[in-house]
Amino acid sequence: MSETLQTTDVAASDADLLAQTAIAVREAGSALRERFGEVVRYQTREELMRALAANDDTALDILRPRLTRLRPDAGWVEDELDGGALPPGEWWVVDPAEGNVNHLHALPEWAVTATLVRENQPVLTAVHLPLTGETYTALTGAGAHLDGRPLHVSQTADLGLSIVATSQARPDEDEKVVRRVGSSITAMLSDALVVRAAVPATLHLLNVAAGRIDAFWQFAGARADLLPGALLVTEAGGRISDAEGRPWTPQSQSFLAAAPGVHAEAVSTLSR
Numbered sequence: 001m002s003e004t005l006q007t008t009d010v011a012a013s014d015a016d017l018l019a020q021t022a023i024a025v026r027e028a029g030s031a032l033r034e035r036f037g038e039v040v041r042y043q044t045r046e047e048l049m050r051a052l053a054a055n056d057d058t059a060l061d062i063l064r065p066r067l068t069r070l071r072p073d074a075g076w077v078e079d080e081l082d083g084g085a086l087p088p089g090e091w092w093v094v095d096p097a098e099g100n101v102n103h104l105h106a107l108p109e110w111a112v113t114a115t116l117v118r119e120n121q122p123v124l125t126a127v128h129l130p131l132t133g134e135t136y137t138a139l140t141g142a143g144a145h146l147d148g149r150p151l152h153v154s155q156t157a158d159l160g161l162s163i164v165a166t167s168q169a170r171p172d173e174d175e176k177v178v179r180r181v182g183s184s185i186t187a188m189l190s191d192a193l194v195v196r197a198a199v200p201a202t203l204h205l206l207n208v209a210a211g212r213i214d215a216f217w218q219f220a221g222a223r224a225d226l227l228p229g230a231l232l233v234t235e236a237g238g239r240i241s242d243a244e245g246r247p248w249t250p251q252s253q254s255f256l257a258a259a260p261g262v263h264a265e266a267v268s269t270l271s272r
Contacts, residue, residue: 014124017070017116018139022126024066025112028059029130032097032112036131040104052100059096059112067092067114074116083222084251091117095224098127099200109203113228120250125228127202136206136232144209144235153238154211157261159269162214164188165196165204169219177219184217184243184270191269205229208257209236215258215266217243223250233257243270 032055042048064076074090086093092114097103099110108131115125127136136151138144144151156162166185169178188195196204196213202225204216209232218226230240230248241247243254245267258266 014139015142018124018126018137020070021067021114021116021124022128022135022137024063024070025114025126025128026130026135027066028062028096029112029128031058031062032103032110033130036103037106039106042104048104051104052097055097055100055103057096060094063094063096063112063114067094071116077223082224083220085120085249086117086223088119093117093122093223093227095202095228098202098224102199109198109200111200111202113202113224115224115227115231117223117227122227122231125231127206127228127232129203136209138209138228138231138235140231140235142235144232146210151209151232151236152211153208153233153236153259154214155261156214156259159191159215159262159265160193162192162259162262163194163196163212164192164215164217164266165198165207165213166217167199167201167204167221167225168197173220180219184219187269187272191265201225202229205233205257208238208259209233211236211259214262215256217254217256217266217270219243219254221255226250226255229257230255239263241267243267245271 040051042051074092077093095113098113103110111127111129113127116123124139136146169181201218207213208216238257239260240257242252243256248255
């Protein structure tokens with residue numbers, strides 16, 4: 001009996017924590033929305049990096065104190081571009097301006113994300129799209145939701161009828177990864193109905209979770225890119241793996257999230 005009560009208490013605590021996390025990302029998103037609208041001009045990489053950092057700092061000034069109060073003992077991932085496994089314990093994996101370059105160019109595809117990782121497993125995530133006001137949330141074992149409405153991946157069972165998506169390699173990515181991205185897009189252009197290629201990854205994964213697109217893949221990638229969407233997709237009934245169909249971890253060199261009906265076909269296409 002005591003074990004059951006303890007499990008229930010933990011679940012309730014995580015649900016409350018998710019609600020507070022959602023409030024935090026919405027507040028950070030509001031601050032970024034006030035900075036949005038005009039194209040930010042830059043002439044050098046240094047100017048670009050300063051502009052990106054200004055957006056990050058605006059959101060982090062809100063997110064860091066609020067999330068730290070919620071989980072004082074949790075670690076904090078300082079660099080949203082980092083990959084690989086985390087040390088034991090709880091960690092906040094945050095992307096304060098996911099799609100930051102889009103924000104600077106007055107493009108609408110950007111978000112604020114916060115994910116709590118416990119022993120290298122995402123436990124809860126909140127993703128806020130400030131321009132639409134939408135907030136996507138997921139809690140392990142409790143499903144994925146858009147503003148409280150349950151999300152479900154698509155029922156498509158034919159890759160030839162599917163909309164699929166990927167994001168590009170980073171500007172400083174290894175040439176082999178860049179070439180692999182290009183060859184995978186070529187393969188999907190032959191096998192899928194429509195192929196979308198854009199950043200950021202998280203917004204594609206929201207669409208997989210919501211059943212709007214049927215599969216998303218990426219090579220390499222950072223934890224902050226993939227962990228929020230990985231939890232949303234799995235809680236919405238989708239499948240995640242690496243591009244070869246093996247179990248995905250933050251150390252994996254590729255990532256695939258898909259509706260169950262097209263997952264195997266997507267693996268076959270990406271493995272060519």
